[in-house]
Amino acid sequence: MPISFIRRLESFVQLSEHERRSLNRAFEGRRTYGPGADILREHDERLGMGVVLSGVAGRYRSLGDGQRQFVGYLLPGDLLYFGALSERVDCGVKAFGSTVVARGSAQEFMALSAQNAGIALGLWKAIIQDLSISREWTLNVGRRNAEQRIAHLICEQYTRLSAIGAAENNRFVMPITQRDIADSAGLTTVHVNRVLQRLKRDELVRIENGVCTIQDWAALADRAKFDPFYLHLSRSAL
Amino acid sequence: MPISFIRRLESFVQLSEHERRSLNRAFEGRRTYGPGADILREHDERLGMGVVLSGVAGRYRSLGDGQRQFVGYLLPGDLLYFGALSERVDCGVKAFGSTVVARGSAQEFMALSAQNAGIALGLWKAIIQDLSISREWTLNVGRRNAEQRIAHLICEQYTRLSAIGAAENNRFVMPITQRDIADSAGLTTVHVNRVLQRLKRDELVRIENGVCTIQDWAALADRAKFDPFYLHLSRSAL
DNA sequence: CGGACGCTTGATAGCCTTCAAACATAGTGG
DNA sequence: CCACTATGTTTGAAGGCTATCAAGCGTCCG
Numbered sequence: 001m002p003i004s005f006i007r008r009l010e011s012f013v014q015l016s017e018h019e020r021r022s023l024n025r026a027f028e029g030r031r032t033y034g035p036g037a038d039i040l041r042e043h044d045e046r047l048g049m050g051v052v053l054s055g056v057a058g059r060y061r062s063l064g065d066g067q068r069q070f071v072g073y074l075l076p077g078d079l080l081y082f083g084a085l086s087e088r089v090d091c092g093v094k095a096f097g098s099t100v101v102a103r104g105s106a107q108e109f110m111a112l113s114a115q116n117a118g119i120a121l122g123l124w125k126a127i128i129q130d131l132s133i134s135r136e137w138t139l140n141v142g143r144r145n146a147e148q149r150i151a152h153l154i155c156e157q158y159t160r161l162s163a164i165g166a167a168e169n170n171r172f173v174m175p176i177t178q179r180d181i182a183d184s185a186g187l188t189t190v191h192v193n194r195v196l197q198r199l200k201r202d203e204l205v206r207i208e209n210g211v212c213t214i215q216d217w218a219a220l221a222d223r224a225k226f227d228p229f230y231l232h233l234s235r236s237a238l
Numbered sequence: 239m240p241i242s243f244i245r246r247l248e249s250f251v252q253l254s255e256h257e258r259r260s261l262n263r264a265f266e267g268r269r270t271y272g273p274g275a276d277i278l279r280e281h282d283e284r285l286g287m288g289v290v291l292s293g294v295a296g297r298y299r300s301l302g303d304g305q306r307q308f309v310g311y312l313l314p315g316d317l318l319y320f321g322a323l324s325e326r327v328d329c330g331v332k333a334f335g336s337t338v339v340a341r342g343s344a345q346e347f348m349a350l351s352a353q354n355a356g357i358a359l360g361l362w363k364a365i366i367q368d369l370s371i372s373r374e375w376t377l378n379v380g381r382r383n384a385e386q387r388i389a390h391l392i393c394e395q396y397t398r399l400s401a402i403g404a405a406e407n408n409r410f411v412m413p414i415t416q417r418d419i420a421d422s423a424g425l426t427t428v429h430v431n432r433v434l435q436r437l438k439r440d441e442l443v444r445i446e447n448g449v450c451t452i453q454d455w456a457a458l459a460d461r462a463k464f465d466p467f468y469l470h471l472s473r474s475a476l
Numbered sequence: 477c478g479g480a481c482g483c484t485t486g487a488t489a490g491c492c493t494t495c496a497a498a499c500a501t502a503g504t505g506g
Numbered sequence: 507c508c509a510c511t512a513t514g515t516t517t518g519a520a521g522g523c524t525a526t527c528a529a530g531c532g533t534c535c536g
Contacts, residue, residue, distance in 0.1 A: 012323075036513095043467075061377045063463055069380040071373040082366055085250075085470040090370050117352065127365055128320055132328050134372040135309040139299045141380040142307040142424030146492070177514065186380030191492055193516060225301055229281075232323040384524070415482065429524055431484060 002027040002102045004164065005051040008077030009122030011163075011234060012129075019116045026109055027051060027102035033095040035175060040080055040093040049109040050080035055099030056173070058180060059091045069141075070184040072133055075160055082127050083110070097175030097210065129232050136230045141186035144225070146195050149185040151224035154205055156231070158214060163233045174212035240265040240340045242402065243289040246315030247360030249401075249472060250367075257354045264347055265289060265340035271333040273413060278318055278331040287347040288318035293337030294411070296418060297329045307379075308422040310371055313398055320365050321348070335413030335448065367470050374468045379424035382463070384433050387423040389462035392443055394469070396452060401471045412450035 006023055009015060015023075030053065033039050039050070039057055057074040074080070074093060080101070081089050113120045136156075140149050157174065161167035182192045200206045204220045206213050214220055244261055247253060253261075268291065271277050277288070277295055295312040312318070312331060318339065319327050351358045374394075378387050395412065399405035420430045438444045442458045444451050452458055 059373075061373055061468075063377070063381055065463075067381045069377040071376045082369070083362070085363055085366050085370070086467075088467075090468050090470070091373060114355065114358075120352075120358070124321065124362075125323055127369065128323050131320070131365065131369050131372060132323070134369060134376065135297075135299055135329060138309045138372060138376045138379060139301070139307040141376060143301055143305045179514075188493055189515085190494080190517090194492095197516085225303075229324075229326075230299075230328050232328070417482075426525055427483085428485090428526080432524095435484085 002051050002053060002077075004053055004076035005079070005102075007164065008126060009119065012125035013118050013122045015118045015122065016116075019118045022112050022116065023119065026112055027104040029103040031101055031103065033057075033099045033101065035095060035097050037095045037099075038092060039095055039099065039101060040089055040091070042090070042092040043088045044092075045087055046081075046089055046106060047103075049104045049106050050101050052076050052078050052080070053100040053102050056096045056175065057099050058094050058096060058176075058184065060094060060183065061091050068183045069186065070180065071137060072130065073157065073160075073184075076164060076166065078130075079126070082123070082130070094180075096180065097173065132230050132232055146185065146187055146191055147198065148224050149187070150181060150192065150195050151199065151204070151220050152226055153181065153184055154212060154214070155221050155224050155226035155228075157212070158217075159226075159228050159231060159233070163231075170214040170217055172212055173210060174207055175210040176207075240289050240291060240315075242291055242314035243317070243340075245402065246364060247357065250363035251356050251360045253356045253360065254354075257356050260350050260354065261357065264350055265342040267341040269339050269341065271295075271337045271339065273333060273335055275333045275337075276330060277333055277337065277339060278327055278329070280328070280330040281326045282330075283326055284319075284344060285341075287342045287344050288339050290314050290316050290318070291338040291340050294334045294413065295337050296332050296334060296414075296422065298332060298421065299329050306421045307424065308418065309375060310368065311395065311398075311422075314402060314404065316368075317364070320361070320368070332418075334418065335411065370468050370470055384423065384425055384429055385436065386462050387425070388419060388430065388433050389437065389442070389458050390464055391419065391422055392450060392452070393459050393462045393464035393466075395450070396455075397464075397466050397469060397471070401469075408452040408455060410450055411448060412445055413448040414445075 002023060005027070006015065006020055027049070042062060052074045054076050058070040059072045059074060060068050060070045062068040071091060080093055081091070083106070113123050140152050144152060158167055158170070158172055161172045166172065178192045178196065179189045182189045185192065196207065203215050204223070205215060240261060243265070244253065244258055265287070280300060290312045292314050296308040297310045297312060298306050298308045300306040309329065318331055319329070351361050378390050382390060396405055396408070396410055399410045404410065416430045416434065417427045420427045423430065434445060441453050442461070443453060
């Protein structure tokens with residue numbers, strides 16, 4: 001049961017009981033991916049719809065020479081992709097920690113959204129949210145310095161996790177290597193390491209054993225110039 | 239008549255005559271913006287739907303300290319925004335050259351897409367295309383160097399303009415200042431100037447008087463590591 | 477003609493990368 | 507149980523790409 005996905009849609013729209021049941025039926029299979037596993041490879045043929053049930057994953061695109069850039073993170077409730085412009089997916093998805101994914105038929109899913117106004121609107125809002133986050137990532141790597149980028153990444157992650165009830169008390173699971181942070185912030189591993197040490201020394205935030213602890217949210221958000229507006233979370237979630 | 243918009247949707251789906259007529263009616267007002275004008279300001283309240291009829295505009299987000307980052311360009315047929323998560327838009331839009339925009343009621347527009355499957359599917363594909371382009375921009379500023387970024391920007395622009403019949407013979411209108419290129423590539427004006435001079439010296443591409451001339455497409459695309467797959471244009475458009 | 481704007485150039489500085497290597501931890505196989 | 511390997515983290519030194527600062531030039535326009 002893709003509860004997390006239904007919950008995400010319901011953060012945008014009210015679903016009918018029928019719609020909830022349909023969604024439950026549409027995602028039957030599930031599969032667990034270990035840390036570092038490829039959930040989706042770039043240019044894979046589309047296999048069906050998928051939604052993250054638990055864990056954290058990263059969506060990435062890469063260059064021919066092996067360089068990689070994460071373009072967003074997937075949290076519980078997020079779709080692996082929205083569809084459907086070509087036969088092949090345009091981004092890869094990599095599991096950070098252990099990640100559980102529910103799968104369903106793409107056609108069945110498209111039919112569901114064509115027949116249920118609530119699902120269609122929920123999907124529409126979900127993709128708009130993804131688009132807004134994607135643009136913020138462009139701003140992040142384009143116009144913030146290394147410290148701000150990393151701090152912003154952490155602020156975003158904590159805010160999004162809080163919104164789905166997966167983080168509180170300024171702590172959350174962050175099973176992500178410094179190399180992955182580098183590929184998210186457009187930096188090198190070495191530099192990420194140095195910046196993280198500075199953030200730890202300044203007692204703003206620390207990442208240890210896959211757990212991130214924010215010691216001074218106000219100072220961290222300030223350094224990151226973090227404004228959660230772009231996440232378009234409902235008031236209650238902030 | 240938002241012909242360009244209908245054409246864009248029809249590059250993805252077949253619209254019925256009824257749908258075309260409805261779209262024509264939905265965008266009645268039109269307005270022209272001079273070079274540099276703000277078509278939409280960040281955090282503006284949403285005013286209605288808008289679609290670019292002619293010209294080029296840039297979608298941007300900015301930081302408190304005045305830094306700005308363009309997150310994508312709007313060409314004829316592109317919507318100013320897709321909707322609808324909060325009362326305020328999350329990106330500004332600035333006219334580069336003289337830009338004509340058609341406007342319509344947002345509610346009427348949403349109703350149209352709720353009632354017409356073709357329009358809904360076309361919109362869905364349009365937003366997926368925007369999302370893919372947005373992710374490519376993140377990759378661009380995150381993992382390419384200055385020369386590659388600028389070259390990639392130009393390759394993208396030429397490819398997209400060609401697809402809508404607004405460019406050919408390796409020339410196109412590019413009424414964009416070096417400062418705007420800097421804000422698109424995450425660089426400074428000074429550095430953009432130097433890189434453009436190098437590209438001109440190497441006889442790859444030149445931008446003069448608002449017109450961009452690509453002298454050596456193969457070499458330019460090679461330096462940019464440009465692969466148009468992410469644009470999801472139909473075969474015929476490439 | 478003065479001012480705004482955009483383009484250009486030079487000098488200097490610095491953020492971040494690159495290169496190289498050491499260290500820690502966990503998993504594997506003998 | 508212990509080499510042995512792989513992966514991730516950490517540290518140091520050096521270099522380069524890009525930013526910053528400053529100024530000059532050209533053009534357009536009121």
